[in-house]
Amino acid sequence: MVRSAFILVVVLAAYWLTLSGYLYKPVLLIVGTISILVVLGLSWRMKILDAETAPYFHGKAAGYYAWLFVEITKANMSVIKAVLSPDMEISPTTTKVPMKQSTDLGRVTFANSITLTPGTIAVVMGESNILVHALFSEMTNAADFQDMGDRAGWAVSDPMLGRIEKGAS
Amino acid sequence: MEQALHYLNVGTAMFLLIGMALLLGRLLSGPTLYDRILAVNSFGTKTVLFLCVFSLIIGRQDGIDIAILYALMNFIATIAVLKFFRYSALDVSMNYSSRGDLSKTVVGKAEMSGEDT
Amino acid sequence: MDGDVLHMLQFVISALLLAGGVFFVIAGTVGVLRFPDFYTRMHAAGMTDTLGAELVLLGLIVQAGFSQTSLKLALIAFLLFLTSPTAAHAVVGAAHNAGLKPMLGKYRAPAPGEAPEVKSEVKPKTKSKAKSKAKTKSKPKPKPRTKKKAT
Numbered sequence: 001m002v003r004s005a006f007i008l009v010v011v012l013a014a015y016w017l018t019l020s021g022y023l024y025k026p027v028l029l030i031v032g033t034i035s036i037l038v039v040l041g042l043s044w045r046m047k048i049l050d051a052e053t054a055p056y057f058h059g060k061a062a063g064y065y066a067w068l069f070v071e072i073t074k075a076n077m078s079v080i081k082a083v084l085s086p087d088m089e090i091s092p093t094t095t096k097v098p099m100k101q102s103t104d105l106g107r108v109t110f111a112n113s114i115t116l117t118p119g120t121i122a123v124v125m126g127e128s129n130i131l132v133h134a135l136f137s138e139m140t141n142a143a144d145f146q147d148m149g150d151r152a153g154w155a156v157s158d159p160m161l162g163r164i165e166k167g168a169s
Numbered sequence: 170m171e172q173a174l175h176y177l178n179v180g181t182a183m184f185l186l187i188g189m190a191l192l193l194g195r196l197l198s199g200p201t202l203y204d205r206i207l208a209v210n211s212f213g214t215k216t217v218l219f220l221c222v223f224s225l226i227i228g229r230q231d232g233i234d235i236a237i238l239y240a241l242m243n244f245i246a247t248i249a250v251l252k253f254f255r256y257s258a259l260d261v262s263m264n265y266s267s268r269g270d271l272s273k274t275v276v277g278k279a280e281m282s283g284e285d286t
Numbered sequence: 287m288d289g290d291v292l293h294m295l296q297f298v299i300s301a302l303l304l305a306g307g308v309f310f311v312i313a314g315t316v317g318v319l320r321f322p323d324f325y326t327r328m329h330a331a332g333m334t335d336t337l338g339a340e341l342v343l344l345g346l347i348v349q350a351g352f353s354q355t356s357l358k359l360a361l362i363a364f365l366l367f368l369t370s371p372t373a374a375h376a377v378v379g380a381a382h383n384a385g386l387k388p389m390l391g392k393y394r395a396p397a398p399g400e401a402p403e404v405k406s407e408v409k410p411k412t413k414s415k416a417k418s419k420a421k422t423k424s425k426p427k428p429k430p431r432t433k434k435k436a437t
Binding site: 207218221240 | 297300301304307308311312314315316318319324327328331334335339342343345346349350354355358359361362365366369370372373374376377380381383384386
């Protein structure tokens with residue numbers, strides 16, 4: 001909790017300084033400090049200073065998003081080929097992708113990654129699976145989705161459902 | 170070199186404007202409501218980009234602040250319009266079950282053959 | 287002289303990034319216009335939102351150098367990166383919730399002047415893709431477009 005509070009203060013200070021741009025005006029700095037403290041107090045009262053306050057502030061998430069950027073670029077190429085070819089050969093498909101993440105953060109990261117990758121989009125999130133609409137039937141490869149899900153769960157240190165049964169009690 | 174950067178930005182702005190003009194076609198002719206919402210959302214993204222380029226062209230920072238506001242307002246407006254057309258009101262709490270139950274949804278081959286009938 | 291080279295480099299990198307971003311934006315727009323149904327259009331719009339917008343903003347950041355402007359541009363890029371998939375998921379979820387059926391199966395764009403048709407591959411049995419493609423090409427089955435249940 002101290003860690004989330006610290007990260008929240010740092011992010012809010014950076015946000016204030018970015019938007020105001022005045023680093024040497026005492027009035028603006030004091031007002032900014034006051035508003036940061038108010039926000040900190042409010043979020044402490046709302047009890048939202050937990051792990052979800054700063055979900056992506058460690059090296060694993062940065063590595064994951066770097067990997068995701070490469071995937072996004074690759075998927076963009078195949079979508080753009082379909083858009084620009086005169087007879088676009090597409091085969092829209094829907095599949096249910098099993099979701100093994102147990103925390104909300106892990107599920108959101110997984111579904112968000114699916115939507116961010118062009119060519120696949122998460123339509124509905126159920127309890128244990130996601131309905132995915134894909135532009136090409138080749139994109140609905142179960143192994144690829146499982147790989148992405150494992151990486152997403154790893155990036156937010158999610159105890160995946162398979163591992164819970166082994167490690168519990 | 171300043172001049173070259175200026176022309177580069179003007180060219181980018183022109184292309185963004187062309188893209189926005191093309192999107193108006195989808196906005197006017199979208200068969201469903203959701204096509205139109207999609208067009209408005211995409212138009213808003215391009216507007217944000219255009220504002221950024223434009224504020225560099227005229228050499229004033231104010232445009233970027235407006236672009237930040239526009240990016241946030243675009244997102245909120247999309248959600249608000251969707252919610253309004255779903256519930257005919259904005260004062261509705263969205264809970265998890267109201268998004269529909271996935272177990273009732275038929276997907277894949279069943280839906281493919283169902284489409285034929 | 288040294289500053290000149292740096293400015294040249296800045297210009298070239300910025301031009302490359304802006305050209306790439308504009309290409310993706312225009313291609314996404316063309317995709318939104320060309321794709322046959324709502325769900326496929328969504329993919330094209332997502333392409334604009336992810337790579338197109340980020341590349342254009344990155345090109346502008348290179349132009350602005352290290353200043354408050356570039357920090358604000360980075361903030362915009364971050365906001366777009368956060369909000370665009372959420373908005374896309376909300377739109378698609380709402381359409382699915384309202385009962386809009388996705389068009390499934392193979393699709394080929396109609397030649398100009400030809401009536402629009404959907405070559406839907408209904409049989410889930412087909413093993414080889416080349417075979418099924420040859421079949422659908424030799425015997426074009428005109429089909430009505432997907433039923434669109436607008437609410």
